[in-house]
Amino acid sequence: MRIGYYPGCAITTGSSSEEYGTSVLRVSQVIGPELEEIHDWNCCGASSAHATNHKLSTALSIRNISLAEKYGFKEILAPCPMCSQRLIISQKDVADDEKLKKEVEDAIEMPCNSGVKILNYLELIKNYCMDDIAKNLKKTPKDLKIASYYGCLLVRPPKVLQFDDPEDPKSMDEIVKAIGAKPVEWEFKTNCCGGGFTLSRTDVVLKLTNDILEGAVEAGADAIAVACPMCHANLDMRQKKIEKEYNRKFNIPIVYISELIGLALDLGAISLGLNKHFVETESVVNAFS
Amino acid sequence: MSKKIGVFVCHCGTNISATVDVEKVAEEAKKKNPGVTYTTTHKYMCSDPGQKLLRDKIKEEGLTGIVVAACSPKMHERTFRNAAIKTGLNPYHVEISNIREQCSWVHKDKAVGTTKSIDLVRMMTEKTRKDKSLKPIKVHVTKRALVIGGGIAGIQAALDIADGGNEVILVEREASIGGHMAQLSETFPTLDCSQCIMTPKMVEVAQHENIKLYTWSEIEAVGGYLGNFDIKIRKKARSVDLDLCTGCSSCWQVCPSKKIKSEFDMGLGNRTAIYVPFPQAIPSKPVIDRENCLLFKDARKKNIPPNDSKVCRKCIDACPIAPVKAIDYSQEDEIVEEKVGAIVVATGYRELEDGLYGEYGGGKYKDVITGLQFERLASASGPTDGMIKRPSDGKEPEIIVFIQCVGSRDPSKGCSYCSKTCCMYTAKHTMLYKHKVHHGHAYVFYIDIRCAGKSYEEFAQRAIEEEGATYLRGRVSRVYQKGDKLVVLGADTLTGSVVEIEAEMVVLASAMKAQDDAGEFARKLSIQYDKDMFFSEIHPKLKPVESSSAGIFLAGTCQGPKDIPEAVAQAGAAASKVLALLSSDELEREPVVARVDRQLPPVFSTCIGCFYCQKVCPYSAIEQEDIKARDGSVIKTVARVNEGLCQGCGLCAATCRSKSIELAGFNDEQIYAEINAVEFN
Numbered sequence: 001m002r003i004g005y006y007p008g009c010a011i012t013t014g015s016s017s018e019e020y021g022t023s024v025l026r027v028s029q030v031i032g033p034e035l036e037e038i039h040d041w042n043c044c045g046a047s048s049a050h051a052t053n054h055k056l057s058t059a060l061s062i063r064n065i066s067l068a069e070k071y072g073f074k075e076i077l078a079p080c081p082m083c084s085q086r087l088i089i090s091q092k093d094v095a096d097d098e099k100l101k102k103e104v105e106d107a108i109e110m111p112c113n114s115g116v117k118i119l120n121y122l123e124l125i126k127n128y129c130m131d132d133i134a135k136n137l138k139k140t141p142k143d144l145k146i147a148s149y150y151g152c153l154l155v156r157p158p159k160v161l162q163f164d165d166p167e168d169p170k171s172m173d174e175i176v177k178a179i180g181a182k183p184v185e186w187e188f189k190t191n192c193c194g195g196g197f198t199l200s201r202t203d204v205v206l207k208l209t210n211d212i213l214e215g216a217v218e219a220g221a222d223a224i225a226v227a228c229p230m231c232h233a234n235l236d237m238r239q240k241k242i243e244k245e246y247n248r249k250f251n252i253p254i255v256y257i258s259e260l261i262g263l264a265l266d267l268g269a270i271s272l273g274l275n276k277h278f279v280e281t282e283s284v285v286n287a288f289s
Numbered sequence: 290m291s292k293k294i295g296v297f298v299c300h301c302g303t304n305i306s307a308t309v310d311v312e313k314v315a316e317e318a319k320k321k322n323p324g325v326t327y328t329t330t331h332k333y334m335c336s337d338p339g340q341k342l343l344r345d346k347i348k349e350e351g352l353t354g355i356v357v358a359a360c361s362p363k364m365h366e367r368t369f370r371n372a373a374i375k376t377g378l379n380p381y382h383v384e385i386s387n388i389r390e391q392c393s394w395v396h397k398d399k400a401v402g403t404t405k406s407i408d409l410v411r412m413m414t415e416k417t418r419k420d421k422s423l424k425p426i427k428v429h430v431t432k433r434a435l436v437i438g439g440g441i442a443g444i445q446a447a448l449d450i451a452d453g454g455n456e457v458i459l460v461e462r463e464a465s466i467g468g469h470m471a472q473l474s475e476t477f478p479t480l481d482c483s484q485c486i487m488t489p490k491m492v493e494v495a496q497h498e499n500i501k502l503y504t505w506s507e508i509e510a511v512g513g514y515l516g517n518f519d520i521k522i523r524k525k526a527r528s529v530d531l532d533l534c535t536g537c538s539s540c541w542q543v544c545p546s547k548k549i550k551s552e553f554d555m556g557l558g559n560r561t562a563i564y565v566p567f568p569q570a571i572p573s574k575p576v577i578d579r580e581n582c583l584l585f586k587d588a589r590k591k592n593i594p595p596n597d598s599k600v601c602r603k604c605i606d607a608c609p610i611a612p613v614k615a616i617d618y619s620q621e622d623e624i625v626e627e628k629v630g631a632i633v634v635a636t637g638y639r640e641l642e643d644g645l646y647g648e649y650g651g652g653k654y655k656d657v658i659t660g661l662q663f664e665r666l667a668s669a670s671g672p673t674d675g676m677i678k679r680p681s682d683g684k685e686p687e688i689i690v691f692i693q694c695v696g697s698r699d700p701s702k703g704c705s706y707c708s709k710t711c712c713m714y715t716a717k718h719t720m721l722y723k724h725k726v727h728h729g730h731a732y733v734f735y736i737d738i739r740c741a742g743k744s745y746e747e748f749a750q751r752a753i754e755e756e757g758a759t760y761l762r763g764r765v766s767r768v769y770q771k772g773d774k775l776v777v778l779g780a781d782t783l784t785g786s787v788v789e790i791e792a793e794m795v796v797l798a799s800a801m802k803a804q805d806d807a808g809e810f811a812r813k814l815s816i817q818y819d820k821d822m823f824f825s826e827i828h829p830k831l832k833p834v835e836s837s838s839a840g841i842f843l844a845g846t847c848q849g850p851k852d853i854p855e856a857v858a859q860a861g862a863a864a865s866k867v868l869a870l871l872s873s874d875e876l877e878r879e880p881v882v883a884r885v886d887r888q889l890p891p892v893f894s895t896c897i898g899c900f901y902c903q904k905v906c907p908y909s910a911i912e913q914e915d916i917k918a919r920d921g922s923v924i925k926t927v928a929r930v931n932e933g934l935c936q937g938c939g940l941c942a943a944t945c946r947s948k949s950i951e952l953a954g955f956n957d958e959q960i961y962a963e964i965n966a967v968e969f970n
Contacts, residue, residue, distance in 0.1 A: 165647060166647075167646075167647025167648045168647045168653075187769035187770060187771070188769075218771075
């Protein structure tokens with residue numbers, strides 16, 4: 001089985017969160033379906049496009065889906081939740097609006113029949129990889145407590161995405177359990193990290209991320225697991241600044257769930273990109289021994 | 290002899306005449322419609338002079354058919370038919386042409402309205418030409434009533450009917466009557482103790498010579514029709530003989546299973562496996578919870594009769610009744626049959642499920658409780674003896690947050706409606722809290738404060754002004770645990786600020802929902818329900834307690850959220866309808882019922898026995914009849930309509946593939962005559 005791989009701008013090689021993409025691909029060499037990059041993919045229409053021009057952002061998204069369809073993919077993996085959400089919403093928008101569908105088809109010069117299913121990374125693991133993880137488990141961490149952080153985009157808007165419980169999601173916790181780490185019960189699973197305000201309203205982001213980091217630490221977590229480049233940036237890259245602003249020390253590693261899976265499969269920290277974080281990840285890596 | 294038809298066009302003040310030229314309608318009717326021998330108009334046809342005009346003209350003009358062009362037949366068809374009866378004319382020759390709801394009220398252009406009215410009148414004239422005399426159907430009345438549900442509404446209805454001299458069967462599925470009202474601490478707006486006003490009524494039910502009480506029993510099946518219902522009641526195995534048991538308490542005192550969550554205490558207190566739901570229960574005799582009883586568990590595991598299990602027989606050993614013990618492990622469900630003439634449905638409501646609001650931690654955090662749970666905490670007979678204590682650690686909460694509209698008015702959670710009682714009971718809760726925890730502080734998050742009722746607004750104001758509750762207008766977005774506190778994040782929309790309260794307890798004013806099995810139950814009774822599964826009254830204003838099935842009435846919260854005074858009033862209204870129905874030996878029913886074709890041999894009936902009609906009938910009125918030869922062999926099986934059950938909806942007639950079903954007063958010939966009378970341009 002082959003699944004269309006849509007990296008998007010944030011996790012493609014050379015981008016700010018390339019370690020997410022690197023680890024997803026590295027893990028897929030060992031477990032789960034074969035991932036094949038969709039040739040000639042383009043921007044998903046997130047950030048500026050969907051805030052300024054609905055038709056443009058929809059056409060951008062749909063072009064990727066139509067390409068996938070053209071190459072015979074039944075499913076697409078979009079590890080960045082901003083991408084997966086944009087693709088799913090655009091799919092729904094054209095399905096609900098005949099006129100928009102026609103305009104989009106004219107713009108991209110391809111039909112869009114939207115039979116393709118869009119998966120986020122947690123969904124891919126849950127649907128196809130849980131047995132493989134159990135079979136290929138090489139290293140289980142000793143007493144590693146993980147706070148699974150979903151953020152907003154993986155589960156919202158619930159009516160459109162229809163993935164997991166929007167108030168108390170469990171899918172990442174199940175993956176954490178499957179690799180032998182311990183998910184902690186905590187209260188900030190789906191709180192906002194400040195998302196796109198990271199540059200324009202850093203003050204807001206600092207307050208929100210401080211709450212999240214504090215919640216994870218109070219719940220006894222050794223690290224926070226994420227599946228979103230934006231969450232990662234705000235919690236990892238901004239952590240020093242948060243510590244300075246609130247005059248405290250967290251020093252809590254923020255790791256992608258794909259990196260954790262990779263460690264459990266003994267794939268080597270550097271090949272997973274764990275050396276590219278702002279907060280040192282050594283403690284997490286060392287727990288897998 | 291052809292019919293002489295009179296057309297009476299009503300102005301309805303200006304309701305009709307403002308958009309319809311009534312004079313022209315009358316004139317055209319006489320000019321163009323065959324059979325019309327007399328026409329007139331009147332300012333108010335339904336008034337006494339209007340009705341007199343109708344009666345006089347029937348006599349003077351020798352009219353044999355009447356068309357009244359006026360409001361909806363739902364309003365005044367009966368009025369004009371009664372007027373006709375007084376002159377000796379069969380009332381089914383009187384028809385209404387609705388030129389108000391279906392014409393003047395929906396059109397603005399007078400020319401359009403007038404043309405349409407002329408058409409409508411012509412259609413009805415054509416139908417009237419083909420009207421036949423019909424005779425009302427007489428049905429015998431069984432002078433007993435069934436009340437389903439033993440909460441305050443059911444109890445009130447049962448008492449009122451019984452006081453009126455009729456026998457009442459009261460069926461309650463729990464082990465005791467009392468319902469939700471028995472769980473409440475104090476009641477608004479007077480703060481009188483719920484138990485003190487409820488338990489005497491419960492005792493009255495138990496002692497009333499006209500009331501036969503079935504507790505721990507459910508309705509298995511409802512057959513028959515208005516005046517003659519056949520009821521099957523499932524008496525669930527109680528494992529205790531109610532006649533022998535004296536309620537001495539010996540059994541439940543020795544029961545070793547003591548940690549079962551009490552349903553009556555909303556899970557905040559414990560009960561034993563053999564138990565009486567609460568001390569004031571009626572009957573005050575126990576029931577064995579077979580799910581949790583050690584003996585029954587053991588018997589299930591080993592697949593042996595319960596009586597053979599030796600695991601625990603403490604309750605039966607402790608029972609002092611001799612020589613036959615009052616406890617009987619081998620008891621089985623029993624089906625009892627009863628005949629009644631009328632039914633009151635008072636099956637109540639349930640509270641919105643805990644887990645639906647993940648964002649408030651309902652069902653996850655012990656100190657986030659529901660309104661009914663707070664009632665149990667505040668009740669003197671509750672698990673904390675009336676002290677407000679946190680379920681988690683028994684601490685008295687110094688800061689308490691009440692969140693209103695949890696579920697209610699929130700279409701995303703499936704309840705678009707207002708639960709109506711929560712504003713008042715939350716105000717009451719803040720008062721009860723303040724009376725018990727003097728130094729504590731109560732916050733209330735609300736959308737609106739809806740306290741429309743006698744002395745209600747004053748009550749809510751008292752909570753704010755005298756008892757010092759802080760009311761914040763806005764929604765709560767999240768509740769989460771932080772140490773032993775609950776952080777409540779909300780908005781105060783009046784100051785435009787974000788509020789963060791570290792509370793020690795949170796009370797959710799959870800929505801009132803229809804019972805889980807409401808749909809299934811409604812189908813059992815052939816009554817209708819609305820989008821929220823509350824049972825539907827037949828007219829929201831003029832028939833508020835009548836269900837869609839004749840002889841079945843509604844009372845209390847099964848019909849929609851309401852408070853105690855409203856439930857009691859509705860129960861009284863339902864009871865008065867039942868009393869009126871049971872006051873005569875025979876009932877007259879509208880003869881507008883369906884009839885399946887019958888013919889002489891060898892055809893017998895054009896019915897082909899497909900029974901599609903049976904499938905579509907919402908009232909289970911279609912029966913199968915075997916047409917037999919002299920030797921008893923079945924020639925064919927055809928449909929037959931039970932006139933008692935038929936409500937004249939016409940679904941069967943429309944569905945019938947062989948045109949074998951005719952609805953009296955609305956047969957094919959009449960309907961086609963109406964359609965053909967429309968002038969198409």
